[in-house]
């Protein structure tokens with residue numbers, strides 16, 4: 001196992017002044033999320049899962065929900081990408097400025113927001129959402145420290161297409177992710193990661209690109225990095241035992 005950071009020096013920790021983007025370069029981000037109604041949907045459980053992922057070498061954690069973010073931030077010494085899901089279709093990943101402010105207030109170092117070109121529930125554009133968040137939190141171009149908020153929070157735009165990614169970078173996102181490829185109707189839902197889109201985005205946008213979505217094997221993760229991803233984010237294949245179990249069950253029943 002490529003365990004890093006046992007002495008606390010090589011984990012890419014980014015608390016304080018360290019640069020989150022640099023801390024994740026070429027590294028693995030682990031998304032720790034449980035879904036409504038699941039037994040593991042408990043912030044304490046997610047914080048333990050996050051700590052286990054960091055022990056295995058994760059350079060950052062992605063966490064959903066204000067309390068999960070708070071407890072994960074307390075449990076690990078690596079950057080936390082936070083989001084709040086509201087609903088399950090349409091624009092549901094940190095859909096409004098108020099959600100984004102709540103993610104920052106929970107202590108996330110990076111706020112992940114829907115980065116698509118679809119109308120947002122609060123009527124704001126992505127650019128207004130990002131500038132509104134920066135006015136409250138600081139970060140590139142913003143003033144430091146809104147009330148109760150940490151300064152310098154970054155924004156990750158979760159995109160579903162090349163046009164999304166281009167628009168999100170124009171809107172001021174610090175990072176773009178392929179998170180929503182296959183979920184917005186603009187790209188096919190490939191079995192594994194949408195490497196074709198990843199390559200297009202890497203070639204076209206001037207900000208760091210996180211490969212995320214349906215990366216299910218270490219080989220696929222390495223391929224995403226080889227395709228030019230700044231970092232690779234894996235969720236289900238590491239932190240969702242129900243799905244992982246079903247892969248094995250299906251294989252045994254000949255359905256895989």
Ligand SMILES: CC(=O)N[C@H](C=O)[C@@H](O)[C@H](O)[C@H](O)COP(=O)(O)O
Pocket residue numbers: 031033083093179180183212213214215233234235236237
């Ligand atoms: C589309 C959507 O809602 N994606 C969510 C975004 O936070 C999560 O449910 C995913 O688990 C995450 O993106 C990681 O992807 P995967 O679990 O495929 O490795």
